[in-house]
Each structure stands twice: as structure tokens, then as C-alpha cells.
Amino acid sequence: MYRVKEAFYTLQGEGAQAGRAAVFCRFSKCNLWTGREKDRVSAVCDFCDTDFVGTDGQNGGRFETADELARHIRSLWPEAPGRPYVVCTGGEPLLQLDEALIDAFHRAGFEVGVETNGTLPAPAGIDWLCVSPKADAPVVIEACDELKLVYPQPLAMPERFEHIRARHYFLSPMASPSLPATGDDPVKQSNTRKATDYCLAHPRWRLTLQMHKIIGID
Numbered sequence: 378m379y380r381v382k383e384a385f386y387t388l389q390g391e392g393a394q395a396g397r398a399a400v401f402c403r404f405s406k407c408n409l410w411t412g413r414e415k416d417r418v419s420a421v422c423d424f425c426d427t428d429f430v431g432t433d434g435q436n437g438g439r440f441e442t443a444d445e446l447a448r449h450i451r452s453l454w455p456e457a458p459g460r461p462y463v464v465c466t467g468g469e470p471l472l473q474l475d476e477a478l479i480d481a482f483h484r485a486g487f488e489v490g491v492e493t494n495g496t497l498p499a500p501a502g503i504d505w506l507c508v509s510p511k512a513d514a515p516v517v518i519e520a521c522d523e524l525k526l527v528y529p530q531p532l533a534m535p536e537r538f539e540h541i542r543a544r545h546y547f548l549s550p551m552a553s554p555s556l557p558a559t560g561d562d563p564v565k566q567s568n569t570r571k572a573t574d575y576c577l578a579h580p581r582w583r584l585t586l587q588m589h590k591i592i593g594i595d
């Protein structure tokens with residue numbers, strides 16, 4: 378059984394695949410926060426901008442089999458040329474994503490991207506793996522396509538992750554979890570300046586912005 382909070386067709390807003398059309402499959406639950414506001418202060422990851430509790434979002438639900446979920450996700454992809462792309466996120470997708478589901482996505486014609494906090498092993502077959510470390514949570518993934526670190530995090534500064542093999546090293550300015558996606562976010566503005574300065578001083582790292590929030594899409 379797979380539990381999905383929501384699923385939607387949009388443009389990937391972050392990282393090296395930014396601007397690419399994708400169906401986002403947001404799995405329920407995370408291992409670093411319950412998702413309840415009252416638990417945020419005591420959570421390992423305390424700045425999450427996402428609601429991943431339950432299965433009640435747009436196109437969300439419970440899916441008994443991998444093929445059933447893959448068919449559902451495929452129904453959200455347009456009938457048009459271009460390689461179908463699914464981004465598995467959450468919540469923490471690696472609590473649920475298994476090889477059976479990756480195989481089902483591939484059979485449905487999808488390339489499979491994953492957004493993970495890196496604390497759980499990744500199943501084989503993922504086409505694009507993005508690891509985004511959180512606070513002092515141990516990262517068990519040693520190689521990925523992109524490392525995308527939310528910045529600044531006092532317990533997770535960039536130097537700690539340079540041993541992880543990646544094609545791209547990104548800093549993503551931390552946004553206020555509570556503010557609406559669009560509009561003024563002074564905290565994000567100040568973190569964007571800090572991330573910019575870090576990239577200028579450490580050119581291995583590149584800046585990525587949450588483009589979807591800037592343009593006001595999902």
C-alpha cells in the first residue's frame with residue numbers, strides 16, 4: 378500500500394532539472410518530523426515548508442499496488458511529445474518508494490526523480506537522485522546526482538557534505554515555513570544573500586532558487 382498526500386503536474390522549481398515539466402508525487406509521512414505544528418520545535422527537521430500529513434490533497438489517496446499508482450500518475454501527464462518525468466517527494470519518499478514502484482513508473486514510460494533527505498538507502502533504478510541533508514540527521518547515501526542543501530542550517534553547513542559524490546552541489550536559501558509561497562519573505566531574502574556570499578567564496582557550490590514560489594505555481 379502506497380500513501381500519497383497529493384500529486385500534480387507542474388515545472389520542477391529547484392536544482393539542475395529546474396524548468397522541466399514533471400508530475401510531482403508527494404508521499405505521506407516523514408522520518409524527521411510528524412508534520413504536526415506542535416511537534417515542529419522538537420523535530421530534527423524544523424523548517425519544512427510542506428504539508429505531507431494524510432492522503433487528502435489534490436489527486437492524493439491510497440494505492441494498493443505499484444501499477445495502480447503508476448497509472449494514476451500517468452493520467453496526470455499530458456498527451457504531448459516529451460519524456461514523461463515523475464518526481465517522488467514528500468514527506469520522505471524513501472519510506473515508501475521501492476523497486477516495484479520504480480519498475481512500474483518505468484513501464485509507464487517515466488523517468489524517475491527523487492527528492493530525499495538522504496537518511497534512508499535508495500532503491501536501485503532511480504534516474505535522478507537529489508539529496509537534501511537536514512540538521513544532524515546522518516546521511517547514508519554516498520553518491521547522488523545533485524546535493525541540494527538548504528542554507529543556512531547551523532548543524533548542516535556545506536563542508537560536512539563535500540565527501541558525498543554528486544554531479545552538482547547546490548545551496549537553496551531557507552524560506553520561512555509559515556509564510557505563503559509568494560509575497561514578501563524577509564527571512565528568505567536574507568538567507569539568499571548569505572547563500573550568494575557562500576557560493577562566491579566557495580565556487581564549487583551553486584545557488585538554486587525555489588522558482589515555483591517566485592512565479593506562483595505549485
Ligand SMILES: C[S@@+](CC[C@H](N)C(=O)[O-])C[C@H]1O[C@@H](n2cnc3c(N)ncnc32)[C@H](O)[C@@H]1O
Nearest residue numbers: 424425426427467468469492493494509551552
Ligand atoms: C519538502 S522536502 C521533501 C523531500 C525530502 N523529505 C527532503 O527533505 O528532501 C522537498 C524539498 O524542499 C526543501 N525544503 C523544505 N523546506 C524548505 C524551506 N523552508 N526552504 C527551502 N527549501 C525547503 C527540502 O530541502 C527538499 O529539497
Ligand SMILES: Nc1nc2[nH]cc(C(=O)O)c2c(=O)[nH]1
Nearest residue numbers: 388389390391466492589595
Ligand atoms: N514546482 C515545484 N518544484 C519542486 N521541487 C521540489 C519540490 C518539493 O516539494 O519536493 C517542489 C515543489 O513542491 N514544487
Ligand code: SF4
Nearest residue numbers: 407410422425468494
Ligand atoms: S523537509 Fe523533508 S525531511 Fe524535512 S520535514 Fe519536510 S519532508 Fe521531512
Ligand SMILES: [Mg+2]
Nearest residue numbers: 426427466595
Ligand atoms: Mg516544495
